[in-house]
Amino acid sequence: MLQDRSFEKKKQIILRFIKKHGKVDHSFILNEVNIDYDTLMKIIADLRNEGRLD
Numbered sequence: 103m104l105q106d107r108s109f110e111k112k113k114q115i116i117l118r119f120i121k122k123h124g125k126v127d128h129s130f131i132l133n134e135v136n137i138d139y140d141t142l143m144k145i146i147a148d149l150r151n152e153g154r155l156d
Contacts, residue, residue: 112137113145117154126155 119135120126131142149155 109141109145112141113148116142116145117149120149120155 115135116131116137119131123130126146128139128142128146131137132139135142137145146155
């Protein structure tokens with residue numbers, strides 16, 4: 103349960119970051135946001151599945 107909330111919070115941070123910078127640049131996000139690669143890939147896949155990313 104706690105992990106889900108943490109994941110959702112990270113997802114919101116990543117979504118805001120992508121909207122602010124206008125691009126999905128994995129290395130840039132990894133350098134700027136405190137997140138590991140696997141979690142980032144899950145979040146990006148989730149956002150694409152939800153139709154929130156191109």
